[in-house]
Amino acid sequence: MTSRLFSSVLDVATLGKFPRIQKWVWRRIYNMLSRFWGDKDWRFMNYGYVPSGAPFALKPEDEAERAFIGLYQQAVEGLAVKGARVLEIGSGRGGGSRYIARYHAPASVTGLDYSPETVRRAQKLNADTPALSFVQGDAENLPFPDAAFDIVVNIESSHCYGDVPAFAREVARVLKPGGIFTFADMRPKSQLGLLDDQLAAPGLELIDKRNISPNVVAALNAAEARKQARIGKAFLLRRFMSEFSGSKGSVLYKALKxxxxVYQARRYRKA
Known part of the structure; x- marks a missing residue:
């Protein structure tokens, strides 16, 4: 029953039949999860990424989060992050923004999220990281001036939005000329063409596009034991969380595999 219900919700969400309702529901789901799990053991809210080549360097205290950090490492790898002004849209509990701030020496990292409860949780969990701040805001109407950032990061968040083209226009507006928008998220294979159209905002030039589904599935496999140990503590939400987190046997796990x-990583440059 849980799997069928979750599948139906995903169908409505990805097809965008009720975009404003979808946006409202996701906000409340993330508010609920932030209240339910408040500790540092769950700093990331993504499916993860395991690189095909050699592993990237991490400090010992961050090794437990390697699979989830990988999605951010691939997003900024090779970019001129040092000294840059970075914005993450859909920053969740802040683990990704924290990783960029601690490992890549930007001038500043700002994490923005639609869920007020999640923003409060991110501020609390990451208060020890300099040059990092979090604000509540809407991805479709960003509270920042034009050309305010050198790099915009968006990881596994856009499928929650009610108006993806409006989001892409806002990204183009807040990026400085020559700035980079690095994006990663999943879509049904049949909707990849639609995603092309949605992200084709004036001024944004597509410079790289990759299917990273195998790397994401590898990360889901790598995190399975830890995930199940965590889910086992949530008796009332156990079946929902198994689906939501992409555990083995879930609707999304089988669809990605x-x-x-398809889980895509893309990069755009502001003209």
Whole structure:
């Protein structure tokens, strides 16, 4: 029953039949999860990424989060992050913004999230990191001036938005000329063409596009034991969390592994 219900919710969400309702529901889901789990053991809210080549360097205290950090490492790898002004849209509990701030020496990192409870949780969990701040705001109407950032990061968040083209226009507005927008998220294979159109905001030039589904599935496998240990503590939410987190056997796990859902990483440059 839980799997069928979750599948139906995903179908409505990805097809965008009720975009404003979808946005409202996601906000409340993340508010609920932030209240339910308040400790540092769950600083990331993504499916993860395991690189195909050699592993990247991490401090010993961050090794437990390697699979989830990988999605951010691939997003900024090779970019001129040092001294840059970085914005993460959909920053969740702040683990990704914290990683960029601690490992890549930007001038500043600002994390923005739509869920007020999640922003409060991110501020508390990451208060020890200099040059890092979090604000509540809407991805479709960013509270920042034009050309305010050198790099905009968006990881596994856009599928929650009610108006993706408006989001892309806002990204183009807040990026400085020559700035980079680095994006990663999943879509049904049949909707990749639609995603092309949605992110084709004036001024944004697509410079790289990759299917990273195998790397994401590898990360889901690597995190399975830890994930199940965590889910086992949530008796009332156990079945929902198994689906939500992409555990083995879940709707999304099977879709990503089978190819009916594709996880893409993209980069755009502001003209």
């Amino acid at each position: 089978g190819g009916s859902v």
